[in-house]
Amino acid sequence: MTQLYYISITGKLLNNVEMDQAVENFARRFKLPLEKAQQMIQKAPVILKKGLDEDSALKYQQASKSVGLDCQISKEASQASNSSESLTTSQIISDGKALGEQHDSNQCPKSMPEHQFRYAGKPDYGFVTIDLPANDTIKVEASSMATMDTNIRMKTKLKGGLGRFITGESLFINEFTAENGPGEIGIAPATPGDITHQYLNGNTLFLQNSAFVACSMGVNTETKWQGFTKGFFSGENFFLIKCSGQGDLWFNTYGALIEIDIEDEYVVDTGNIVAFSEGLDYQITKVGGYKSLFFSGEGFVCRFKGRGKLWMQTRGTDAFVNWCQSFRRVESSS
Amino acid sequence: MNIEFLHAPANTVAKVSLKPGEICTAEAGAMMAMSGNTQITTTTYKKSGRGILKGLKRMLAGESFFVNHFEAKNKEAELWLGAAISGDMMQYQLDNESLIVQGSSFLACEHQVEIDLGWQGFKSLLSGESIFWLNLKGSGKVIINAFGAIYPIEVDGEYIVDSGHIVAFNESLNFSITKAGSSWIQSILGGEGLVCKFNGQGTVWCQSHNPSSFGNHLTPELKPIKK
Numbered sequence: 001m002t003q004l005y006y007i008s009i010t011g012k013l014l015n016n017v018e019m020d021q022a023v024e025n026f027a028r029r030f031k032l033p034l035e036k037a038q039q040m041i042q043k044a045p046v047i048l049k050k051g052l053d054e055d056s057a058l059k060y061q062q063a064s065k066s067v068g069l070d071c072q073i074s075k076e077a078s079q080a081s082n083s084s085e086s087l088t089t090s091q092i093i094s095d096g097k098a099l100g101e102q103h104d105s106n107q108c109p110k111s112m113p114e115h116q117f118r119y120a121g122k123p124d125y126g127f128v129t130i131d132l133p134a135n136d137t138i139k140v141e142a143s144s145m146a147t148m149d150t151n152i153r154m155k156t157k158l159k160g161g162l163g164r165f166i167t168g169e170s171l172f173i174n175e176f177t178a179e180n181g182p183g184e185i186g187i188a189p190a191t192p193g194d195i196t197h198q199y200l201n202g203n204t205l206f207l208q209n210s211a212f213v214a215c216s217m218g219v220n221t222e223t224k225w226q227g228f229t230k231g232f233f234s235g236e237n238f239f240l241i242k243c244s245g246q247g248d249l250w251f252n253t254y255g256a257l258i259e260i261d262i263e264d265e266y267v268v269d270t271g272n273i274v275a276f277s278e279g280l281d282y283q284i285t286k287v288g289g290y291k292s293l294f295f296s297g298e299g300f301v302c303r304f305k306g307r308g309k310l311w312m313q314t315r316g317t318d319a320f321v322n323w324c325q326s327f328r329r330v331e332s333s334s
Numbered sequence: 335m336n337i338e339f340l341h342a343p344a345n346t347v348a349k350v351s352l353k354p355g356e357i358c359t360a361e362a363g364a365m366m367a368m369s370g371n372t373q374i375t376t377t378t379y380k381k382s383g384r385g386i387l388k389g390l391k392r393m394l395a396g397e398s399f400f401v402n403h404f405e406a407k408n409k410e411a412e413l414w415l416g417a418a419i420s421g422d423m424m425q426y427q428l429d430n431e432s433l434i435v436q437g438s439s440f441l442a443c444e445h446q447v448e449i450d451l452g453w454q455g456f457k458s459l460l461s462g463e464s465i466f467w468l469n470l471k472g473s474g475k476v477i478i479n480a481f482g483a484i485y486p487i488e489v490d491g492e493y494i495v496d497s498g499h500i501v502a503f504n505e506s507l508n509f510s511i512t513k514a515g516s517s518w519i520q521s522i523l524g525g526e527g528l529v530c531k532f533n534g535q536g537t538v539w540c541q542s543h544n545p546s547s548f549g550n551h552l553t554p555e556l557k558p559i560k561k
Binding site: 123192255256258260268269287298315316323324326327328329330331 | 552553
């Protein structure tokens with residue numbers, strides 16, 4: 001078995017070619033209708049051809065570069081999938097929609113103001129790889145770095161000061177800087193779940209203490225002491241990280257991610273809150289009467305009022321830990 | 335009551351839409367979020383009473399003693415329900431019949447569905463797994479959650495399922511506890527222990543993973559309880 005390769009266009013244009021020109025060249029060169037060529041380039045990164053050996057992969061790359069389209073050769077992962085999945089260009093195009101969709105969840109949004117990044121394993125096991133331009137720095141939750149280029153240097157900062165002791169968030173945010181050239185860093189959150197990105201443009205987001213993954217230097221992170229009524233009595237480690245400023249922000253969930261647009265009032269279990277926007281006023285309350293407080297299994301909930309956006313996760317660490325309790329060994333302390 | 339499942343199968347969550355006045359009964363602790371106009375009441379078993387005895391039976395069943403009733407006040411409301419461990423969910427439409435559900439797999443049902451402990455509960459004490467059964471009777475929608483994937487098996491005649499993998503089954507099926515191997519020693523050494531043998535005609539819904547196997551797998555990593 002020889003190593004097979006697949007080739008994908010990245011969507012970047014080379015040699016100052018105009019978009020229209022590139023589409024036209026691409027269509028002519030690969031004998032595609034103009035419309036489809038355009039769709040493919042717009043959906044980039046998109047796989048051009050799979051199941052190639054090294055020589056033909058290089059030929060494809062050359063052909064693609066000659067029309068002004070940047071492209072990448074990647075090794076195919078499993079040999080088993082080669083035969084069944086080696087698609088010809090025409091097949092890919094006829095399935096263009098399906099392929100495009102498949103890529104969407106792992107694709108970086110088009111109008112990315114700051115960092116380029118890609119996801120893997122979404123939505124069940126989200127992982128993000130962020131490209132850092134030379135000498136750029138990002139802040140990453142401590143111990144979340146999984147992979148990185150060798151020219152990236154890490155610096156530990158006591159960001160957020162002593163407040164971070166209280167939040168239960170690991171004490172440090174690490175800063176990663178790409179020295180002497182660009183680099184990439186792969187970040188894996190601690191819990192299996194989804195990962196998402198928001199671009200802050202002067203607006204403020206509140207993150208639950210364990211949801212923070214990474215942000216660019218323009219984002220200020222400060223822990224917000226909830227006060228006793230809001231934090232302490234909630235029964236969960238319900239502390240918030242206030243993220244404001246300008247730049248990229250990534251956060252993760254435990255389980256799937258659900259976005260809710262709140263219009264007037266919404267009640268959420270404190271363990272399921274991931275993040276919410278600034279316009280919402282919130283209050284920790286008991287869920288119903290006192291009977292419900294003790295026996296409903298919900299305890300305290302967060303009652304949001306106003307207009308804004310809320311992100312929640314489908315699972316809670318607390319609920320899982322509770323579930324595990326019954327499997328603890330019993331030891332006699334003799 | 336309209337039920338929609340999102341993020342299936344690994345991180346399934348049930349989005350329940352309630353019309354004004356509709357009530358959804360859910361397992362304690364299952365609520366993730368709800369509209370502000372939802373009213374929650376906690377009762378032992380059913381709003382209409384006959385409480386304590388039923389409640390005690392539910393306690394015996396390993397299901398928590400209490401269930402929550404969510405009512406949409408004045409206007410439509412939505413309710414999000416989730417489970418502690420990852421896995422799929424399914425809905426079942428009861429049509430004047432009974433469905434036997436494994437205690438920890440019950441998530442929610444329409445208010446008019448009666449929740450009761452079936453007699454199987456006592457039988458299954460013998461099955462070696464701490465599993466109990468709820469008997470859901472009447473007409474209405476039921477939501478069931480599982481650990482891992484759910485797959486139905488149509489039984490016509492006899493079929494054997496490991497008791498930890500059963501999620502629910504039609505009441506038309508009888509079941510007996512039996513040994514997996516040909517001898518008792520083999521069954522116990524083989525790690526299968528006791529299994530359920532179904533008899534008759536009907537459907538058994540199974541879960542791809544056994545929660546107690548996973549739990550036991552975690553046991554060495556968990557802090558022991560000092561006594």
